[in-house]
Amino acid sequence: MFSFRKFQILSCAALGQLTAVCILATALFLASSASAQPALGSPADLSTLTTGADIFQKACQACHGADGRGAPLSQTGFSIPLPDFTECSFASREATGDWVGIAHQGGPLRGFSEMMPAFGKALTKAQLTAAIEYIQKFCTDPAWPRGEFNLPRPLLTGKAFIEDEAIVTSSLTTPGNNVFSNKLIFEKRLGARSEFELLVPVGWEQNFTGDNWSGHIGDIGLELKHVLYDNVARGSILSISSELALPTGDAASGWGKDTVILEPGLLYAQLLPADAFLQTQFGFELPADLNKADREMVWRAAFGKSIQEPNWGRTWTPILEIVGGRELDNAGTTQWDVVPQMNISLSKRQHIQFNVGVRLPVTDAGPRSPELLFYFLWDWFDGSLRDGW
Ligand code: HEC
Incomplete structure (x- = not known):
């Protein structure tokens, strides 16, 4: 036999x-x-x-x-x-x-x-x-949020789902003032409903004469996230997050705020029919020293729709993000940006993804230039960088 x-x-x-x-x-x-x-x-x-x-x-x-x-x-x-x-x-x-x-x-x-x-x-x-x-049904513990909520990551709006991921997200300011800034993000899931995140900003900036670039490290962030509510039948997930930004960056050159900043927030995502979704984030930036930085309120929303090539092939997800912020102390103006973008799954396993978009200032566009934004994302739980191609 x-x-x-x-x-x-x-x-x-x-x-x-x-x-x-x-x-x-x-x-x-x-x-x-x-x-x-x-x-x-x-x-x-x-x-x-x-x-x-x-x-x-x-x-x-x-x-x-x-x-x-x-x-x-x-x-x-x-x-x-x-x-x-x-x-x-x-x-x-x-x-x-x-x-x-x-x-x-x-x-x-x-x-x-x-x-x-x-x-x-x-x-x-x-x-x-x-x-x-x-x-x-072999998994009998309902505490684990369903993978349906693992939606494509927008460029700026945080995800409500908790993950094991490594991301390099970059921004290039155009034109003229050449700044290439990146965030190295490492996310580690803690049990069924929580996640820890480490965020290290690194970047390069061209000096005024334009003949050399200098490297910088920004304010390192530590974040905890926890899923408060998830219901796959309703298609809703709500999480709470809190980030602590440490003053590790050089404030004089604009790469740090020189004070600890607490960033509490809420993240909500809604699954919509036909593989569409809405992801939203709302939060505050609360500096310890108000002489160094202003208190701010921030909100972000990303509307997207995943389109799969036939027979469960590569996934393309066009996303339109709207992000806004407002300083709370100095009666500052409200700023709005829109960020059209495209997320693409690169590996067959779909654990390596790329997203590219442009951040276009809507209000107060004068002093702010459009930015090219992109990231590479690696869902390391699903396999090594070489697996799944
Ligand atoms: C001949 C043996 C065999 C049969 C029969 C079989 N599977 Fe599998 N299945 C495997 C193996 C082996 C793997 C792991 C593949 C790997 O990790 O490379 C697997 C993996 C899977 C996975 C992927 C899990 C992941 O890692 O994401 C799913 C889902 C699955 N099987 C579903 C099914 C279903 C549903 C059936 C019946 C309709 C079925 N399998 C029948 C051998 C089998």
């Missing part, structure tokens, strides 16, 4: 590219031989299944295990690690539609192993959705 199973998998693998039929035959063989399930005659039998439990049992369980933790090597005959669907910290992060895509197109869709077969020919999208919804 075992040797035949192994032979079948190896012979399938020898084809180089595993066909749906080949792998499905393997899966059905595993289902019928290695577990206590009744044998199935042909993949066509799958077409009559309707419940997630039945579909999982007949098409997925042989590899993923009845408990969703992954069947043992002795049963599957291959050593590729299987995901543990009971582990919420992993299983809650992916949106249902994305997992349906993997089950439909096979592991290589997101740069995973070919041992995860493509079921698109054997099962309908509705059946695969039922199977994925069944898989998602």
Whole structure:
């Protein structure tokens, strides 16, 4: 029995590219031989299944295990690690539609192993959705916000979702006064609902004569974020955040405020029909020393819509951001900017993303120039920089 199973998998693998039929035959063989399930005659039998439990049992369980933790090597005959669907910290992060895509197109869709077969020919999208919804119930702790809320990151508006990410976000001021400023952001998820963020501004500025550039470090920020409310049926998520900006930057050259600034805020996102979304942020900047910096109120909103290339391919997300701010002390004017931008998923896994846009001053445009903004984002929980292409 075992040797035949192994032979079948190896012979399938020898084809180089595993066909749906080949792998499905393997899966059905595993289902019928290695577990206590009744044998199935042909993949066509799958077409009559309707419940997630039945579909999982007949098409997925042989590899993923009845408990969703992954069947043992002795049963599957291959050593590729299987995901543990009971582990919420992993299983809650992916949106249902994305997992349906993997089950439909096979592991290589997101740069995973070919041992995860493509079921698109054997099962309908509705059946695969039922199977994925069944898989998602293996995580039984409702504290983990769903991956549906992991929306494309706008250039300026903060995300309500909590993540494990590294981002380099850059801005280039044009024209004339040449400043290239960057923020290196490291985000680490803390348990089900919280996140820690470290933000280090670094940049280069051209001197007046224009013949050399000098490097600078700005005010380093430490932030904590916590999800207060999330409801995927309503499509809403609300988080509270608090950032502490430390006076590490050189205030004389404009790269620091020379005082500690506390930045409390609220982040709210709403999922809209047809893969559209609204992400909003509202907060304050409260300096410890009011002689060094002004108290400010800031608000940001990003409206976008994700468009996926056919068959769960690359995602393009045009976003329009509107950002505003107002000084609270000196009866300062209110400033508004708009930031049209495009977010693109670069890797197949979609864990490496690029966003580019322009920040256009709407009010008070005289002294402020348009800025070119862009970032590279790496969701490091989903794989290394080389994985998933
Ligand atoms: C022949 C064995 C096999 C069968 C049958 C199988 N899977 Fe998988 N599946 C795998 C392997 C192996 C992986 C891990 C791939 C990797 O990490 O490179 C995987 C990964 C996955 C993932 C991706 C998890 C992640 O890391 O994001 C999903 C979702 C999934 N399987 C769903 C299903 C569903 C639904 C079915 C049934 C309709 C199914 N699988 C049937 C072997 C299988």
